[in-house]
Amino acid sequence: MTHTFNNKISLGQNFLNNPEVTRRCLKEARLNSADVVLEVGPGQGALTRGLLQSPCRFVHAVEIDRRLAPWLEPLQAGQPGRFKIFWGDALVADLRRLLPPPNKVLANIPYNITTDLIWKILVELGPRRLERLILLVQKEAADRLNAPPATKERSPLGITLEQMGAVRTLMKVSPGSFNPPPKVWSALISIDLTKNFGLAASPLWRRLLAAAFAQRRKKLVNNLAAAGCGKERSAAIFAAAGIGLAARAEELTAPQWRALFQELAAAEN
Structure with missing residues:
Protein backbone atom coordinates (compact mmCIF):
# COMPACT_ATOMS: atom_id res chain seq x y z
CA MET A 1 0.00 0.00 0.00
CA THR A 2 1.24 3.50 -0.81
CA HIS A 3 0.74 6.12 1.87
CA THR A 4 0.76 9.86 1.23
CA PHE A 5 1.79 12.39 3.81
CA ASN A 6 1.90 16.17 4.04
CA ASN A 7 4.36 17.47 6.61
CA LYS A 8 3.35 19.77 9.39
CA ILE A 9 5.77 22.68 9.30
CA SER A 10 4.99 23.38 12.97
CA LEU A 11 6.46 20.00 13.91
CA GLY A 12 9.71 20.74 12.08
CA GLN A 13 9.51 17.50 10.13
CA ASN A 14 12.16 16.88 7.50
CA PHE A 15 12.24 13.17 6.72
CA LEU A 16 15.60 11.62 5.91
CA ASN A 17 15.63 10.10 2.42
CA ASN A 18 19.36 9.55 1.87
CA PRO A 19 20.26 5.84 2.31
CA GLU A 20 23.95 6.67 2.70
CA VAL A 21 23.25 8.82 5.77
CA THR A 22 21.08 6.05 7.22
CA ARG A 23 23.89 3.53 6.69
CA ARG A 24 26.37 5.85 8.38
CA CYS A 25 24.03 6.32 11.37
CA LEU A 26 23.78 2.58 11.84
CA LYS A 27 27.50 2.02 11.37
CA GLU A 28 28.48 4.67 13.91
CA ALA A 29 25.96 3.34 16.44
CA ARG A 30 28.07 0.14 16.63
CA LEU A 31 25.08 -1.91 17.69
CA ASN A 32 25.42 -5.26 19.40
CA SER A 33 23.06 -7.78 20.98
CA ALA A 34 23.17 -6.05 24.38
CA ASP A 35 22.14 -2.62 23.10
CA VAL A 36 18.79 -0.99 23.78
CA VAL A 37 18.12 1.91 21.41
CA LEU A 38 15.90 4.95 21.71
CA GLU A 39 14.95 6.48 18.38
CA VAL A 40 13.40 9.94 18.62
CA GLY A 41 11.27 10.97 15.66
CA PRO A 42 11.29 7.80 13.55
CA GLY A 43 9.16 9.50 10.89
CA GLN A 44 8.39 7.07 8.12
CA GLY A 45 10.74 4.42 9.53
CA ALA A 46 13.79 4.74 7.24
CA LEU A 47 16.20 4.35 10.14
CA THR A 48 13.85 2.19 12.21
CA ARG A 49 13.92 -0.59 9.64
CA GLY A 50 17.70 -0.61 9.78
CA LEU A 51 17.64 -0.77 13.57
CA LEU A 52 15.30 -3.75 13.50
CA GLN A 53 17.63 -5.52 11.07
CA SER A 54 20.60 -4.91 13.39
CA PRO A 55 21.60 -7.20 16.26
CA CYS A 56 20.35 -4.76 18.93
CA ARG A 57 18.22 -6.16 21.73
CA PHE A 58 15.31 -3.68 21.76
CA VAL A 59 14.15 -0.45 20.08
CA HIS A 60 12.01 2.27 21.66
CA ALA A 61 10.60 4.93 19.33
CA VAL A 62 9.01 8.21 20.38
CA GLU A 63 6.94 9.93 17.68
CA ILE A 64 4.70 12.95 18.08
CA ASP A 65 2.67 12.63 14.87
CA ARG A 66 0.10 9.83 14.77
CA ARG A 67 -0.36 10.32 11.02
CA LEU A 68 2.82 8.26 10.71
CA ALA A 69 1.09 5.18 12.11
CA PRO A 70 0.69 3.51 8.66
CA TRP A 71 4.48 3.37 8.37
CA LEU A 72 5.39 2.53 11.97
CA GLU A 73 2.66 0.29 13.34
CA PRO A 74 3.37 -2.53 10.85
CA LEU A 75 6.97 -2.55 12.11
CA GLN A 76 5.76 -2.91 15.69
CA ALA A 77 3.31 -5.64 14.68
CA GLY A 78 6.13 -7.52 12.96
CA GLN A 79 8.40 -7.47 16.03
CA PRO A 80 6.17 -6.81 19.07
CA GLY A 81 8.69 -8.18 21.54
CA ARG A 82 11.51 -6.04 20.23
CA PHE A 83 10.00 -2.73 19.12
CA LYS A 84 7.63 -0.36 20.91
CA ILE A 85 6.23 2.99 19.75
CA PHE A 86 5.37 5.72 22.21
CA TRP A 87 3.08 8.30 20.66
CA GLY A 88 3.78 11.71 22.13
CA ASP A 89 6.19 14.61 22.50
CA ALA A 90 9.72 13.55 23.40
CA LEU A 91 10.15 16.81 25.32
CA VAL A 92 7.26 15.84 27.60
CA ALA A 93 7.67 12.06 27.84
CA ASP A 94 9.46 10.68 30.91
CA LEU A 95 12.37 8.84 29.29
CA ARG A 96 13.33 7.35 32.66
CA ARG A 97 10.31 5.06 32.42
CA LEU A 98 11.53 3.30 29.29
CA LEU A 99 12.18 -0.37 29.99
CA PRO A 100 14.59 -1.83 29.24
CA PRO A 101 16.55 1.43 29.66
CA PRO A 102 18.25 2.70 26.49
CA ASN A 103 22.01 2.87 26.36
CA LYS A 104 22.10 4.41 22.88
CA VAL A 105 20.05 7.13 21.18
CA LEU A 106 19.59 7.75 17.46
CA ALA A 107 17.58 10.74 16.30
CA ASN A 108 16.91 13.12 13.45
CA ILE A 109 16.17 16.11 15.68
CA PRO A 110 13.91 18.98 14.57
CA TYR A 111 16.07 22.08 14.62
CA ASN A 112 13.79 24.04 16.95
CA ILE A 113 14.14 21.55 19.83
CA THR A 114 17.77 20.42 19.43
CA THR A 115 19.22 21.94 22.60
CA ASP A 116 16.22 21.19 24.81
CA LEU A 117 16.01 17.57 23.66
CA ILE A 118 19.71 16.82 24.14
CA TRP A 119 19.57 18.32 27.65
CA LYS A 120 16.53 16.18 28.46
CA ILE A 121 18.20 13.02 27.19
CA LEU A 122 21.33 13.72 29.23
CA VAL A 123 19.37 14.51 32.39
CA GLU A 124 17.00 11.55 32.23
CA LEU A 125 19.15 8.86 30.63
CA GLY A 126 22.70 9.96 31.43
CA PRO A 127 22.66 8.68 35.04
CA ARG A 128 21.52 5.29 33.70
CA ARG A 129 24.82 4.96 31.85
CA LEU A 130 23.81 6.20 28.43
CA GLU A 131 26.78 5.47 26.18
CA ARG A 132 26.32 6.95 22.73
CA LEU A 133 24.11 9.34 20.80
CA ILE A 134 24.07 9.51 17.00
CA LEU A 135 22.19 12.64 16.01
CA LEU A 136 21.26 14.55 12.88
CA VAL A 137 21.25 18.23 13.78
CA GLN A 138 21.58 21.58 12.07
CA LYS A 139 25.22 22.19 11.16
CA GLU A 140 25.30 25.36 13.26
CA ALA A 141 24.16 23.36 16.27
CA ALA A 142 26.94 20.83 15.66
CA ASP A 143 29.46 23.68 15.52
CA ARG A 144 28.23 25.02 18.88
CA LEU A 145 28.49 21.61 20.52
CA ASN A 146 32.09 21.29 19.27
CA ALA A 147 33.14 24.88 19.97
CA PRO A 148 36.55 25.23 21.67
CA PRO A 149 37.28 27.76 24.45
CA ALA A 150 37.48 31.46 23.56
CA THR A 151 34.96 31.24 20.71
CA LYS A 152 31.55 32.88 20.54
CA GLU A 153 29.91 29.52 19.76
CA ARG A 154 30.87 28.19 23.21
CA SER A 155 27.68 27.09 24.99
CA PRO A 156 26.52 25.54 28.28
CA LEU A 157 25.48 22.33 26.52
CA GLY A 158 28.79 22.03 24.67
CA ILE A 159 30.71 22.54 27.91
CA THR A 160 28.59 19.88 29.62
CA LEU A 161 29.23 17.36 26.86
CA GLU A 162 32.94 18.14 27.08
CA GLN A 163 32.82 17.23 30.77
CA MET A 164 30.86 14.02 30.10
CA GLY A 165 32.70 12.71 27.05
CA ALA A 166 33.33 13.81 23.49
CA VAL A 167 31.44 15.17 20.49
CA ARG A 168 32.48 14.43 16.91
CA THR A 169 31.08 15.68 13.62
CA LEU A 170 30.91 12.62 11.38
CA MET A 171 29.68 14.14 8.12
CA LYS A 172 27.89 17.14 6.67
CA VAL A 173 24.46 16.40 5.23
CA SER A 174 22.99 18.41 2.34
CA PRO A 175 19.43 19.79 2.34
CA GLY A 176 18.60 17.40 -0.52
CA SER A 177 18.97 14.47 1.88
CA PHE A 178 15.59 15.35 3.41
CA ASN A 179 11.99 15.66 2.30
CA PRO A 180 11.09 18.46 2.29
CA PRO A 181 14.63 19.90 2.07
CA PRO A 182 15.46 22.38 4.84
CA LYS A 183 17.06 25.71 4.03
CA VAL A 184 20.28 24.88 5.84
CA TRP A 185 22.91 22.13 5.93
CA SER A 186 22.80 19.49 8.63
CA ALA A 187 25.49 17.42 10.31
CA LEU A 188 25.63 13.89 11.64
CA ILE A 189 27.30 13.90 15.04
CA SER A 190 28.26 11.32 17.63
CA ILE A 191 28.29 11.97 21.36
CA ASP A 192 30.18 9.42 23.44
CA LEU A 193 29.56 9.56 27.18
CA THR A 194 32.40 8.11 29.24
CA LYS A 195 32.36 9.92 32.60
CA ASN A 196 30.37 12.19 34.92
CA PHE A 197 27.15 10.49 33.82
CA GLY A 198 25.00 12.42 36.30
CA LEU A 199 26.50 15.87 35.66
CA ALA A 200 23.71 17.22 33.43
CA ALA A 201 21.20 16.36 36.17
Missing part, protein backbone atom coordinates in the same frame (compact mmCIF):
# COMPACT_ATOMS: atom_id res chain seq x y z
CA SER A 202 23.18 18.23 38.85
CA PRO A 203 21.25 21.33 40.04
CA LEU A 204 24.53 23.00 41.08
CA TRP A 205 26.08 22.45 37.65
CA ARG A 206 23.01 23.85 35.91
CA ARG A 207 22.93 26.88 38.22
CA LEU A 208 26.62 27.50 37.57
CA LEU A 209 26.15 27.48 33.80
CA ALA A 210 23.00 29.61 33.92
CA ALA A 211 24.76 32.25 36.01
CA ALA A 212 27.97 32.10 34.00
CA PHE A 213 26.25 32.69 30.65
CA ALA A 214 23.54 35.07 31.89
CA GLN A 215 25.54 37.98 30.44
CA ARG A 216 28.27 36.63 28.21
CA ARG A 217 30.17 39.90 27.87
CA LYS A 218 30.60 40.35 31.61
CA LYS A 219 33.41 38.89 33.63
CA LEU A 220 32.47 35.49 34.98
CA VAL A 221 33.26 36.45 38.57
CA ASN A 222 30.74 39.32 38.33
CA ASN A 223 28.06 37.04 36.87
CA LEU A 224 28.45 34.62 39.75
CA ALA A 225 28.45 37.42 42.30
CA ALA A 226 25.24 38.83 40.81
CA ALA A 227 23.66 35.37 40.95
CA GLY A 228 24.06 35.30 44.73
CA CYS A 229 27.56 33.97 45.22
CA GLY A 230 28.90 37.30 46.48
CA LYS A 231 32.05 39.09 45.31
CA GLU A 232 34.40 37.96 48.05
CA ARG A 233 33.26 34.35 47.89
CA SER A 234 33.44 34.35 44.08
CA ALA A 235 36.95 35.77 44.12
CA ALA A 236 38.07 33.17 46.67
CA ILE A 237 36.60 30.33 44.62
CA PHE A 238 38.31 31.64 41.47
CA ALA A 239 41.63 31.82 43.26
CA ALA A 240 41.23 28.26 44.54
CA ALA A 241 40.33 27.05 41.05
CA GLY A 242 43.26 28.88 39.47
CA ILE A 243 41.09 31.10 37.27
CA GLY A 244 41.88 34.76 36.61
CA LEU A 245 39.32 37.34 37.73
CA ALA A 246 39.13 38.78 34.20
CA ALA A 247 37.97 35.51 32.65
CA ARG A 248 34.66 35.28 30.80
CA ALA A 249 32.53 32.16 30.66
CA GLU A 250 33.33 31.30 27.04
CA GLU A 251 37.08 31.45 27.75
CA LEU A 252 37.33 28.71 30.37
CA THR A 253 38.93 25.41 29.43
CA ALA A 254 37.51 22.02 30.41
CA PRO A 255 39.88 21.63 33.42
CA GLN A 256 38.97 25.14 34.60
CA TRP A 257 35.24 24.39 34.47
CA ARG A 258 35.85 21.18 36.42
CA ALA A 259 37.93 23.03 39.02
CA LEU A 260 35.34 25.81 39.35
CA PHE A 261 32.53 23.30 39.84
CA GLN A 262 34.52 21.38 42.44
CA GLU A 263 35.33 24.54 44.37
CA LEU A 264 31.69 25.66 44.30
CA ALA A 265 30.56 22.23 45.48
CA ALA A 266 33.09 22.31 48.33
CA ALA A 267 31.97 25.82 49.30
CA GLU A 268 28.34 24.68 49.55
CA ASN A 269 29.18 21.78 51.85
Whole structure:
Protein backbone atom coordinates (compact mmCIF):
# COMPACT_ATOMS: atom_id res chain seq x y z
CA MET A 1 0.00 0.00 0.00
CA THR A 2 1.24 3.50 -0.81
CA HIS A 3 0.74 6.12 1.87
CA THR A 4 0.76 9.86 1.23
CA PHE A 5 1.79 12.39 3.81
CA ASN A 6 1.90 16.17 4.04
CA ASN A 7 4.36 17.47 6.61
CA LYS A 8 3.35 19.77 9.39
CA ILE A 9 5.77 22.68 9.30
CA SER A 10 4.99 23.38 12.97
CA LEU A 11 6.46 20.00 13.91
CA GLY A 12 9.71 20.74 12.08
CA GLN A 13 9.51 17.50 10.13
CA ASN A 14 12.16 16.88 7.50
CA PHE A 15 12.24 13.17 6.72
CA LEU A 16 15.60 11.62 5.91
CA ASN A 17 15.63 10.10 2.42
CA ASN A 18 19.36 9.55 1.87
CA PRO A 19 20.26 5.84 2.31
CA GLU A 20 23.95 6.67 2.70
CA VAL A 21 23.25 8.82 5.77
CA THR A 22 21.08 6.05 7.22
CA ARG A 23 23.89 3.53 6.69
CA ARG A 24 26.37 5.85 8.38
CA CYS A 25 24.03 6.32 11.37
CA LEU A 26 23.78 2.58 11.84
CA LYS A 27 27.50 2.02 11.37
CA GLU A 28 28.48 4.67 13.91
CA ALA A 29 25.96 3.34 16.44
CA ARG A 30 28.07 0.14 16.63
CA LEU A 31 25.08 -1.91 17.69
CA ASN A 32 25.42 -5.26 19.40
CA SER A 33 23.06 -7.78 20.98
CA ALA A 34 23.17 -6.05 24.38
CA ASP A 35 22.14 -2.62 23.10
CA VAL A 36 18.79 -0.99 23.78
CA VAL A 37 18.12 1.91 21.41
CA LEU A 38 15.90 4.95 21.71
CA GLU A 39 14.95 6.48 18.38
CA VAL A 40 13.40 9.94 18.62
CA GLY A 41 11.27 10.97 15.66
CA PRO A 42 11.29 7.80 13.55
CA GLY A 43 9.16 9.50 10.89
CA GLN A 44 8.39 7.07 8.12
CA GLY A 45 10.74 4.42 9.53
CA ALA A 46 13.79 4.74 7.24
CA LEU A 47 16.20 4.35 10.14
CA THR A 48 13.85 2.19 12.21
CA ARG A 49 13.92 -0.59 9.64
CA GLY A 50 17.70 -0.61 9.78
CA LEU A 51 17.64 -0.77 13.57
CA LEU A 52 15.30 -3.75 13.50
CA GLN A 53 17.63 -5.52 11.07
CA SER A 54 20.60 -4.91 13.39
CA PRO A 55 21.60 -7.20 16.26
CA CYS A 56 20.35 -4.76 18.93
CA ARG A 57 18.22 -6.16 21.73
CA PHE A 58 15.31 -3.68 21.76
CA VAL A 59 14.15 -0.45 20.08
CA HIS A 60 12.01 2.27 21.66
CA ALA A 61 10.60 4.93 19.33
CA VAL A 62 9.01 8.21 20.38
CA GLU A 63 6.94 9.93 17.68
CA ILE A 64 4.70 12.95 18.08
CA ASP A 65 2.67 12.63 14.87
CA ARG A 66 0.10 9.83 14.77
CA ARG A 67 -0.36 10.32 11.02
CA LEU A 68 2.82 8.26 10.71
CA ALA A 69 1.09 5.18 12.11
CA PRO A 70 0.69 3.51 8.66
CA TRP A 71 4.48 3.37 8.37
CA LEU A 72 5.39 2.53 11.97
CA GLU A 73 2.66 0.29 13.34
CA PRO A 74 3.37 -2.53 10.85
CA LEU A 75 6.97 -2.55 12.11
CA GLN A 76 5.76 -2.91 15.69
CA ALA A 77 3.31 -5.64 14.68
CA GLY A 78 6.13 -7.52 12.96
CA GLN A 79 8.40 -7.47 16.03
CA PRO A 80 6.17 -6.81 19.07
CA GLY A 81 8.69 -8.18 21.54
CA ARG A 82 11.51 -6.04 20.23
CA PHE A 83 10.00 -2.73 19.12
CA LYS A 84 7.63 -0.36 20.91
CA ILE A 85 6.23 2.99 19.75
CA PHE A 86 5.37 5.72 22.21
CA TRP A 87 3.08 8.30 20.66
CA GLY A 88 3.78 11.71 22.13
CA ASP A 89 6.19 14.61 22.50
CA ALA A 90 9.72 13.55 23.40
CA LEU A 91 10.15 16.81 25.32
CA VAL A 92 7.26 15.84 27.60
CA ALA A 93 7.67 12.06 27.84
CA ASP A 94 9.46 10.68 30.91
CA LEU A 95 12.37 8.84 29.29
CA ARG A 96 13.33 7.35 32.66
CA ARG A 97 10.31 5.06 32.42
CA LEU A 98 11.53 3.30 29.29
CA LEU A 99 12.18 -0.37 29.99
CA PRO A 100 14.59 -1.83 29.24
CA PRO A 101 16.55 1.43 29.66
CA PRO A 102 18.25 2.70 26.49
CA ASN A 103 22.01 2.87 26.36
CA LYS A 104 22.10 4.41 22.88
CA VAL A 105 20.05 7.13 21.18
CA LEU A 106 19.59 7.75 17.46
CA ALA A 107 17.58 10.74 16.30
CA ASN A 108 16.91 13.12 13.45
CA ILE A 109 16.17 16.11 15.68
CA PRO A 110 13.91 18.98 14.57
CA TYR A 111 16.07 22.08 14.62
CA ASN A 112 13.79 24.04 16.95
CA ILE A 113 14.14 21.55 19.83
CA THR A 114 17.77 20.42 19.43
CA THR A 115 19.22 21.94 22.60
CA ASP A 116 16.22 21.19 24.81
CA LEU A 117 16.01 17.57 23.66
CA ILE A 118 19.71 16.82 24.14
CA TRP A 119 19.57 18.32 27.65
CA LYS A 120 16.53 16.18 28.46
CA ILE A 121 18.20 13.02 27.19
CA LEU A 122 21.33 13.72 29.23
CA VAL A 123 19.37 14.51 32.39
CA GLU A 124 17.00 11.55 32.23
CA LEU A 125 19.15 8.86 30.63
CA GLY A 126 22.70 9.96 31.43
CA PRO A 127 22.66 8.68 35.04
CA ARG A 128 21.52 5.29 33.70
CA ARG A 129 24.82 4.96 31.85
CA LEU A 130 23.81 6.20 28.43
CA GLU A 131 26.78 5.47 26.18
CA ARG A 132 26.32 6.95 22.73
CA LEU A 133 24.11 9.34 20.80
CA ILE A 134 24.07 9.51 17.00
CA LEU A 135 22.19 12.64 16.01
CA LEU A 136 21.26 14.55 12.88
CA VAL A 137 21.25 18.23 13.78
CA GLN A 138 21.58 21.58 12.07
CA LYS A 139 25.22 22.19 11.16
CA GLU A 140 25.30 25.36 13.26
CA ALA A 141 24.16 23.36 16.27
CA ALA A 142 26.94 20.83 15.66
CA ASP A 143 29.46 23.68 15.52
CA ARG A 144 28.23 25.02 18.88
CA LEU A 145 28.49 21.61 20.52
CA ASN A 146 32.09 21.29 19.27
CA ALA A 147 33.14 24.88 19.97
CA PRO A 148 36.55 25.23 21.67
CA PRO A 149 37.28 27.76 24.45
CA ALA A 150 37.48 31.46 23.56
CA THR A 151 34.96 31.24 20.71
CA LYS A 152 31.55 32.88 20.54
CA GLU A 153 29.91 29.52 19.76
CA ARG A 154 30.87 28.19 23.21
CA SER A 155 27.68 27.09 24.99
CA PRO A 156 26.52 25.54 28.28
CA LEU A 157 25.48 22.33 26.52
CA GLY A 158 28.79 22.03 24.67
CA ILE A 159 30.71 22.54 27.91
CA THR A 160 28.59 19.88 29.62
CA LEU A 161 29.23 17.36 26.86
CA GLU A 162 32.94 18.14 27.08
CA GLN A 163 32.82 17.23 30.77
CA MET A 164 30.86 14.02 30.10
CA GLY A 165 32.70 12.71 27.05
CA ALA A 166 33.33 13.81 23.49
CA VAL A 167 31.44 15.17 20.49
CA ARG A 168 32.48 14.43 16.91
CA THR A 169 31.08 15.68 13.62
CA LEU A 170 30.91 12.62 11.38
CA MET A 171 29.68 14.14 8.12
CA LYS A 172 27.89 17.14 6.67
CA VAL A 173 24.46 16.40 5.23
CA SER A 174 22.99 18.41 2.34
CA PRO A 175 19.43 19.79 2.34
CA GLY A 176 18.60 17.40 -0.52
CA SER A 177 18.97 14.47 1.88
CA PHE A 178 15.59 15.35 3.41
CA ASN A 179 11.99 15.66 2.30
CA PRO A 180 11.09 18.46 2.29
CA PRO A 181 14.63 19.90 2.07
CA PRO A 182 15.46 22.38 4.84
CA LYS A 183 17.06 25.71 4.03
CA VAL A 184 20.28 24.88 5.84
CA TRP A 185 22.91 22.13 5.93
CA SER A 186 22.80 19.49 8.63
CA ALA A 187 25.49 17.42 10.31
CA LEU A 188 25.63 13.89 11.64
CA ILE A 189 27.30 13.90 15.04
CA SER A 190 28.26 11.32 17.63
CA ILE A 191 28.29 11.97 21.36
CA ASP A 192 30.18 9.42 23.44
CA LEU A 193 29.56 9.56 27.18
CA THR A 194 32.40 8.11 29.24
CA LYS A 195 32.36 9.92 32.60
CA ASN A 196 30.37 12.19 34.92
CA PHE A 197 27.15 10.49 33.82
CA GLY A 198 25.00 12.42 36.30
CA LEU A 199 26.50 15.87 35.66
CA ALA A 200 23.71 17.22 33.43
CA ALA A 201 21.20 16.36 36.17
CA SER A 202 23.18 18.23 38.85
CA PRO A 203 21.25 21.33 40.04
CA LEU A 204 24.53 23.00 41.08
CA TRP A 205 26.08 22.45 37.65
CA ARG A 206 23.01 23.85 35.91
CA ARG A 207 22.93 26.88 38.22
CA LEU A 208 26.62 27.50 37.57
CA LEU A 209 26.15 27.48 33.80
CA ALA A 210 23.00 29.61 33.92
CA ALA A 211 24.76 32.25 36.01
CA ALA A 212 27.97 32.10 34.00
CA PHE A 213 26.25 32.69 30.65
CA ALA A 214 23.54 35.07 31.89
CA GLN A 215 25.54 37.98 30.44
CA ARG A 216 28.27 36.63 28.21
CA ARG A 217 30.17 39.90 27.87
CA LYS A 218 30.60 40.35 31.61
CA LYS A 219 33.41 38.89 33.63
CA LEU A 220 32.47 35.49 34.98
CA VAL A 221 33.26 36.45 38.57
CA ASN A 222 30.74 39.32 38.33
CA ASN A 223 28.06 37.04 36.87
CA LEU A 224 28.45 34.62 39.75
CA ALA A 225 28.45 37.42 42.30
CA ALA A 226 25.24 38.83 40.81
CA ALA A 227 23.66 35.37 40.95
CA GLY A 228 24.06 35.30 44.73
CA CYS A 229 27.56 33.97 45.22
CA GLY A 230 28.90 37.30 46.48
CA LYS A 231 32.05 39.09 45.31
CA GLU A 232 34.40 37.96 48.05
CA ARG A 233 33.26 34.35 47.89
CA SER A 234 33.44 34.35 44.08
CA ALA A 235 36.95 35.77 44.12
CA ALA A 236 38.07 33.17 46.67
CA ILE A 237 36.60 30.33 44.62
CA PHE A 238 38.31 31.64 41.47
CA ALA A 239 41.63 31.82 43.26
CA ALA A 240 41.23 28.26 44.54
CA ALA A 241 40.33 27.05 41.05
CA GLY A 242 43.26 28.88 39.47
CA ILE A 243 41.09 31.10 37.27
CA GLY A 244 41.88 34.76 36.61
CA LEU A 245 39.32 37.34 37.73
CA ALA A 246 39.13 38.78 34.20
CA ALA A 247 37.97 35.51 32.65
CA ARG A 248 34.66 35.28 30.80
CA ALA A 249 32.53 32.16 30.66
CA GLU A 250 33.33 31.30 27.04
CA GLU A 251 37.08 31.45 27.75
CA LEU A 252 37.33 28.71 30.37
CA THR A 253 38.93 25.41 29.43
CA ALA A 254 37.51 22.02 30.41
CA PRO A 255 39.88 21.63 33.42
CA GLN A 256 38.97 25.14 34.60
CA TRP A 257 35.24 24.39 34.47
CA ARG A 258 35.85 21.18 36.42
CA ALA A 259 37.93 23.03 39.02
CA LEU A 260 35.34 25.81 39.35
CA PHE A 261 32.53 23.30 39.84
CA GLN A 262 34.52 21.38 42.44
CA GLU A 263 35.33 24.54 44.37
CA LEU A 264 31.69 25.66 44.30
CA ALA A 265 30.56 22.23 45.48
CA ALA A 266 33.09 22.31 48.33
CA ALA A 267 31.97 25.82 49.30
CA GLU A 268 28.34 24.68 49.55
CA ASN A 269 29.18 21.78 51.85
